Amino acid sequence: MASLKRLLVGSPIRTARLAHERLTKKTALAIFASDALSSTAYATEQILLVLAAAYLARNATSFAHVVPISIAISLLLVVVAISYRQTIHAYPSGGGAFIVAKDNLGTLPGLVAGASLLVDYILTVSVSIAAGVEAITSAMVGTRFAGLHNHRVWLCLFFIAFITVANLRGVREAGAMFAAPSYAFIFSFLILIVYGLVRYYLNPGIVPVPNDTDLKVAEGYHSQSLNLFLLLGAFANGCAALTGIEAISNGVQAFKQPESKNAATTLSWMATLLIVMFMGASVLAYVFNVHPLEHETVISQIARVVFTGPMSWFYYVVQATTAAILILAANTSFAGFPRLASLLARDRFLPRQLANLGDRLVFSNGIILLAIFSGFLVWAFSGDTSRLIPLYAVGVFLSFTLSQAGMVIHWWREGRMPPSSGNVKAHSGSGTPLRKAPWRRYLLINGIGALATFVVLMIFIVTKFIHGAWIVVVLIPLLVLMFLRIHRHYVDVAQQLSTEGLVGLRPIHHEVIVPISGIHRGVIAALEYAKSIAPHHVTAVYVNLDDEATQKLREKWQQWGSGVNLVVVASPYRSLARPLFNYVDRVRRSSPNVIITIVLPEFVPARWWQNLLHNQNTLFLKGALLFKKGVVVTNVPYHLEH
């Protein structure tokens, strides 16, 4: 086991190397942006899936609404990106929604943001992996591997396992592994857009007749007329394009110095690329009259039309890089989830094991938890992206809203502070007191961001509630309750363990009990040990399972007892533990101020499999005795040779 772990994960890394594990802007763009950019692979399709409901009701122009909806989403994206640039500068040590909301709005809103983000990270993995596998199975349509579509859940689980191992190895190695596919995706996607638009304007006749026998409609939608509610539903679905945009603000510390500046620049690059790619995909879907299908993604359909003849090999480049970026997009969460979980754990809202750095300087426990939860979701929703989407954006937009609202309070407080104690980073380099102008502008920008994301959140909950959003609406309060419960426990334990009121070490009165199963070297060693603790307070206890054996033991005791008192207890039901526990309880009642030490003789076989050949009574007794107050358990092992 240990060597398997070493093979997969690598050798441990010294704590002293912690500071060196930082990312350049280019590598960071590959890691953090992959989530946001990869969403262009499915965001357009999610809009079309809702519009398909009106198409089913014979509204022939229904799919044309994808363009205005995409423009609205792009505007929202600009607002959110600008808002988050401000957060990065205000929180150079890493300002995720959790920290911003906690600092400015209080603990409870902070925990709500934390819960939202945890859920969001898990869904990012599930959705990205599912969409990546769909890109692969789309490319198989028409080949003899078309049946792969039926095994997508297993493919998803395989890829989750792969990324988990990569991340357990440590963040820089993982970054190097992901840079090439990220850039390959960006370039092939840009080529698709430019080449596709050029081909269309040169020859609009290449637009194919859509195949409506395989038409797919969003989960929970049926044939209906095109009304505002449907358009809002399509808009909400498309907002999946915005997910992941907050990842950079939460991970500023992973950047090389100067962290804030590098992070903000990376965020701008990312937002620009995202708008270009998302709008490009939506416009192409519109001009090529693409309809969402059960067995092939929208991007795959576009690429098949665009790249024909001598260029048809590039179709496979687009699908391969799309699959790669999507599967690796999950990596954003593998950086973000464990980091956020460790922040919550340090504040005692999650188990402290999540705050420990593993062998390879990563938060291994958080990585493993994320893999388990996201794998479960993929399995529960059969690896179908469109069924996972309704769960997705609630957490995202709730944390956006809380984060922006927190920033509004942040600027408001700063505006009311005297100049000398203001946030240094928020000022320009000049010595003149320019403070008043910027904080108002900053407050306004974040205020618009908060309002916009809150409105989208409401639209999302209203339009998607019955399609799955309710799960997240129920889950987030439950998570917050769990955080609070855990926190209460840790505070309570700290109080109970406090040395307050103690005055130095006190003496102890011993009573020693040695449970014996016969007389052998293991028992002799235990008796020797027991007598060394309290020479005149040792009792050997024997459970009578067989009168004949008991009689033999009494005779041998004459020779080996060395004056130690032997007590034989009855056991009508052949249990060893019950009569022994009853005896211990009697001693505790008769001498309440004494510490009872149970000295357990235990022989340790030389090989592990030999343990299977012996009753594990000692192990069981140890576990059960742990729960008795005033009882100390001592193991005297006797080591067997071979």
Next chain:
Amino acid sequence: MASLKRLLVGSPIRTARLAHERLTKKTALAIFASDALSSTAYATEQILLVLAAAYLARNATSFAHVVPISIAISLLLVVVAISYRQTIHAYPSGGGAFIVAKDNLGTLPGLVAGASLLVDYILTVSVSIAAGVEAITSAMVGTRFAGLHNHRVWLCLFFIAFITVANLRGVREAGAMFAAPSYAFIFSFLILIVYGLVRYYLNPGIVPVPNDTDLKVAEGYHSQSLNLFLLLGAFANGCAALTGIEAISNGVQAFKQPESKNAATTLSWMATLLIVMFMGASVLAYVFNVHPLEHETVISQIARVVFTGPMSWFYYVVQATTAAILILAANTSFAGFPRLASLLARDRFLPRQLANLGDRLVFSNGIILLAIFSGFLVWAFSGDTSRLIPLYAVGVFLSFTLSQAGMVIHWWREGRMPPSSGNVKAHSGSGTPLRKAPWRRYLLINGIGALATFVVLMIFIVTKFIHGAWIVVVLIPLLVLMFLRIHRHYVDVAQQLSTEGLVGLRPIHHEVIVPISGIHRGVIAALEYAKSIAPHHVTAVYVNLDDEATQKLREKWQQWGSGVNLVVVASPYRSLARPLFNYVDRVRRSSPNVIITIVLPEFVPARWWQNLLHNQNTLFLKGALLFKKGVVVTNVPYHLEH
């Protein structure tokens, strides 16, 4: 968990009730004979499956050989039954093949017999359950539940689980549960035979045309001419009818007194019924020209032809009782396997846990092991009886042969002994020395039995080797090797633990180490305890994970150390255990004659789920320190309140 166990298994039973858990002859017949009698449900079919290979090669009369083959098997059965009656009388305390072979031939042949029987018991469960489920799915042919055939593995596993629970409740309750179905099967099967023969002789025109599109051939056989090898293969397959006949001789002690007489009488009833039922089934298969089919058993086909019109409801009675007896036949093994395993365990050839009586006075561990192995076989062979049969009879006939050969030696030795020390049970009631006459006859009978079963064993191995018998031929020697390895370990442990050469208890020199993670009430309690063992030999060890925290600890130590030496050890890889172990090893090397006690402070949460919120470092340290020689581990628990 505990209450689930009570619900399924019932309350514990006192040891004192052991003697009352005995069986009447009628109940014993139901339990022990169910295995042997139930084999009539598939034995005829196993013969036909081999003969089908010649039928495929256009030998139209191939299936007619089922009658002479069945007669040969019945003769063999008489020989074996008479031989086993002698064993029962010679071994009134229960003489399974293991005991008889061990007593007379030596330990190694005894172990071979033991291994054979264990394998046989497991296969009895798998084969019986699989055949029982086939009886159920046969009855579904032509109904809308015909698809049940595809879920037979799950059905098998369900029934194994059911019988396991019944047996964990205890043998008498299990017997009462099984008596009614056993007798219902016997009567319905006898009615089938009588009614079928009468109907045929009144109107031979009812014989149907066989459906050869669904024809099934035994696993591994293909179209071939009817030669001796094929006939021997068919004979070997049919010998499955003999399995289970030895169960009574192994379980004589489960009978009411006088055990031997009751057991022998039950065996005679059983053999008679078995011959009547098996021959009846084979003759009916012959006269009704039944061919083995993929989706319907031979018995089901016969019963469909026999019971028509107003009697057709009785078809379902036959199928239901057949299924019931087969599924409950597995029960024979649930009595025999744990009993044999406990005998082997008492002789130290298997883990001693198998010798322990459970809560309900049954050998629970053996019952559970049998359920696991037989369930695995059913799963591995897709619940197909004909694929399991080639594995089946090797173990059975190997143990028959060894048992009979052992009896030959038994009588031979008795014949050479002076009259006074002879086996009392083997004599007639008269006072005259008639000893010489019976022992020669007994020897002859068992000799014929040994020879006959040995010949069948050879036929079986030769004809079935490549079809699966090789698995058992390989497995039995491996099991024997395992027995010997386990035995060597137990003998070795007994020697190492022997008090030989010791003279009373010796004094101990202590060195006490208290690993601490800070200063709190749990640590204070541990330090108090450590000082009480060896006031001037206590060292507290702190692993430095963070220089700042270490500095704080050193300051607090001034107040709380009470003169105890504090050692701080470095940990470049953030491990707690490694630096601590290195320190312990250093102390061991510098003071080799000292007993090192590690006092581990451990705080015990009030609720189980709270354990998830704390590092399980103490548990891990306990486990790892157990393997260090000269190290005693003491747990000082500190109990949290809520």
